[in-house]
Amino acid sequence: MSSHPVSGSFRARVLAWVRRIPCGRVVTYGQIAALAGAPKRARQVGAILRSAGAPLPWHRVINRHGRISLPQMGGYEVQRALLQQEGVHFDERDTVDLLRFGWRPSPHGSQSK
DNA sequence: GGCGTGACGTCAG
DNA sequence: ACTGACGCCACGC
Numbered sequence: 710m711s712s713h714p715v716s717g718s719f720r721a722r723v724l725a726w727v728r729r730i731p732c733g734r735v736v737t738y739g740q741i742a743a744l745a746g747a748p749k750r751a752r753q754v755g756a757i758l759r760s761a762g763a764p765l766p767w768h769r770v771i772n773r774h775g776r777i778s779l780p781q782m783g784g785y786e787v788q789r790a791l792l793q794q795e796g797v798h799f800d801e802r803d804t805v806d807l808l809r810f811g812w813r814p815s816p817h818g819s820q821s822k
Numbered sequence: 823g824g825c826g827t828g829a830c831g832t833c834a835g
Numbered sequence: 836a837c838t839g840a841c842g843c844c845a846c847g848c
Contacts, residue, residue, distance in 0.1 A: 720845080738830050742843095748831090749843055755829030756845040770829075778829045788829090 734812035
């Protein structure tokens with residue numbers, strides 16, 4: 710009924726949710742895991758994104774502190790550039806304000822913009 | 823098919 | 836606020 714991908718493998722559900730993240734917004738690994746039906750598997754979300762070859766807005770997924778988890782020279786710069794390019798703001802502590810840029814899909818059918 | 827690694831998150835100290 | 840231990844388990848070798 711709802712647009713929630715509640716079927717398929719955990720991996721498939723994770724990718725489905727990530728594809729839904731709107732441009733200019735971010736979501737945490739834990740959020741994706743919870744949306745995919747397994748709140749304790751935040752760590753696996755990272756592993757899945759790492760191996761996901763298909764076109765995917767993987768850069769819109771960050772950690773619960775609002776910071777990029779990838780190491781410098783290991784993807785950090787790329788992810789940050791992609792986000793800033795979409796208008797996501799990083800403060801002086803390299804942190805994104807989740808209250809402003811965090812995306813939280815409504816459990817109903819409405820759109821959260 | 824076992825095993826080490828690790829894009830996370832939570833909790834105790 | 837910071838640190839370490841641990842649960843969780845996908846992925847690659």
